[in-house]
Amino acid sequence: MAHPSTIFYLVPLNERALDVVKHPSNRHLFSTYDDKPVLNIDLTIPSHSCSSNTIVTLGRGKATDIVIDGQDISRLQCSFEIDDTTHMVMLHDRSVKGTTHVSGSGNFMSFQQGRPRIIVVCKEFNDIVRLGVFEETCVKFQLSWPNSPVQSEAIIRNRQVSTSKFKESPQDVRTNSGPETVLPSGYMQTRIHTPGSKQFPLRYHRLNDLAKGGFGTVYKAVNVDTGKLLAVKCLPIRGAGSYHLLKREVETLYHQEVEICMNLMEGSVESLFEVSPPKEARSVLDSIVHDTLQALDYMAFHNFIHRDVKPANILYSKRGETYVFQLGDFGLSKRIDLGATQVGTPMYAAPEIWSKGSKQTPAADIWSLFVTVLWVLDLNRFRSTARTLEAEALIPWIVALANDSKVKAISAMARTNPTERATAAQMLVQCWDGKGLTTPLRKVAPLTPGK
Template identity: 35%
Template sequence: MTSSKRNPYTIFSLVPLNQRAREVIADPENQHLTSTQANGIVVLDIGFHIRSRTQDTLATLGRGDDADIYVSGSMVSKIQCSFEIETESNVIMLYDRSYGQTTQVFGDDAVPFEHGRSRKVVVLDRVNTIIGMGGVARNLVQFKLRWHFDPLSMMNTVKDWKRALIPPVYKPRNARTIDESDTILGSRRVTRPHTATQGSLIMRYSILSIIGSGAFGQVHRAVDMDSGKLMAVKLLTPPGNRSEEALAGWRQSRYYSLKREVEAISHLSHPHIVEYIDSQGWGDEDGRVEIFMALKEGSLESLCLSGATFSKTALFNQMILALCYLADKDIIHRDIKPENILYVTAEYGHKFQLGDFGVCNATYQARTVIGTQLYMAPEVARGGEQTPKADVWSLFVTMVWTFDCQGFREKSRQFVNNADIYKAIDSIATSEDCVASIKEMAVQDPRGRASALDMLQKCRNSVAHGAPTPMDVDQIATPAFRRTPERTPEPGPVHQPRRPNLYDDDDDDDNNNNREEGRGLRRSARLATQRASLLSPDRPSMAKNKGPWWGERRWS
């Protein structure tokens, strides 16, 4: 019997669009999932009240006994399609499970199944709102999806309901009087693409909300329509004034800057640098460029302003590792600030990642004055030679802002020139305990300023000598940084006494020179090995301790 009220755990309803769809809703085997809308139309409710066979499956449709929703007809597979939850993003995806690939989405908003792509696609409010199945045209049975949540609310609701104990609505065990003959083979899981690769296919996505905007474009929160993964999309569009002069200026200032960002980040791979996914649109006539990056929860700026607690020690150490990696690649970020440090929450605390490489540059190319003035190193502001040490200065100012030393956040609004900034930074570096042990990062002359590797070495040396480290393993021990047990060194070859020189003094001098050269080569190799070891994310960077290496005060 049809209920007049919708089940409270319904995510969306299937509204019939043709006679075959109405027959599906009227079938006695589906009555436990129906409700009546205000306009009198009977619909099928899809949600967590359906007891499907797998945890992340909302419902399966087909003519088989195992289908959650029975759809009669010989042109329908035993399991025709399914609505499933993408595990990480909590978006709903439609899977085509039919043997003949006879499921499709329709409408002006459709992002359909395509040859060469996996047989799954995201369904959302206002995107892929009509589904059809059965027959050559895949439209024997057609439903419209009526959503009861907007996309962001839906994802949050799904996340909450996945953890809840929801009473199921069981399917009645009605015997069928007609068993239609099979004209289509039983269903199989068809999700793989049937062409070589998906690399040549364009990224299909739907924008969920805007994250921010600036001189280098807009950044949106979006979902990949083919994988269901959430991502950040940076959009760059040419100016409305399409004059040649305006376009030339736009290309010089923004287009090539964004292209430089892609060229930089596409070759980077580090746990504390935001992951690059793909980009497209380069060279297109409309000038629209899209860059796809992994989506994070928020920025350091938003985290601090929200009043949330987090480990400043983790922040500092993870960013130092990122800067060491960039310096090793001869890349200067040139715009390190709280807004460009992103984070995700993990079981051990927060994982911070450096993002927005829109103004980065190779060391040999960096000459222009660009970045954010408050965090800009003195040599950058003066237009002088730039090195990776410029990023070290910016990280120090970022830590000062994070701690809000001497009310730095509010005071910075009143700075009128660079001299005001440098005076405040010098005062904080020499008087504030929380940054006193990293004050070598705040030296105005880059020749006397510590490098990222210097700061990392300082931390490693404290570990080697048994001193406390800045990393609190109980709070922020990431899997990539966990300490590995030390191996007992294998015994080396037995020392052989040096044989006396039986030749003249000239030969002895040559031998001495060869030995000195050998020592130099071995020393260089040893230093190179140590440097590579320092930069390795697998090297232990933390230990249980009583306090940080820079003083008695712990960064919380």
């Protein structure tokens, strides 16, 4: 049975790895698992590294946690470290000549030439590690994870880093020769030096499903090269030509505020304000509007309409005390020349959406964002009242609410005529001096007074 704080076992796959397991300097980690001798990588056994995120270090140097004899092994060969944000375990190749390699009994992705030699390891992914120059003479381990991914994450989250080293008898104390001291995480990352301008494709490993619907499946994934978590939406391809259309749209819509494959966020505006509204609600609302306008301006500049802007589709994450918002869920988005069908969420639908045959434009998204602001403020009990109203009553009421002092500054977003309604670019210029514009400033027309 695994120790409660065991992350994984290093199971020897060849004789040389078995020698490492039995090495006198490594006896503090020696254990058995399934009646086999292994090294127990346990969070209660502190690393010699001065980094609290380092789980264990391996190398020829006596200052490493696991000592491996042999001139083909660097003094500091590699380390297993925890990403402080996502709690994923990362393997860092710190060898001089890049002689740490990963593969897998199942799914795996190797280090990629040109990238920093850091990669995710987890249950059933990248579970074989080879140390050394040649396959025939290398040290080869399998990482055996006794717990589920959820349990492993909980162990890491709840870890308490001890400031005291494990007790050793005098004859067991390792010699520290000075230069071999293990460096803090992130200080030295061995990599192949290539031009910095090269762009690498995103590589990710699928973890588990998050949601499934008519417009595809969203699943949790991890960027294998950074350890950052992602939400990946898999869109079904329907009919001939759909693949090329989807490919063109994804290639066109690349922006830090608009992503198909995006960082895993903490929640939505809907969940944020329903569960535990932030103390600085007005400041947060300003960020919601500014960030979303930037995304909508980018989409409009590239002739796209989102068509379902609402609190549930504006996602957030926190960076310290700052909220960052991103527009998500593009299941209904269309190019302007294709936008004619009535879709979206009725409460947030612009007046022109209800007119049969009306051509939809990015102006519809601006109306929806204004309604989102009303929902966040819950102006005149908007949330409960709006659900009970048909479009004939809802639209005039929204127009009337636009005169309230709390939203007067953005009232141009609530004009019923889409040709008179403010654009995202105009609002960015009027309220944020153009900060975050995609549309060239010279192409932003002055905002005219409403009729």
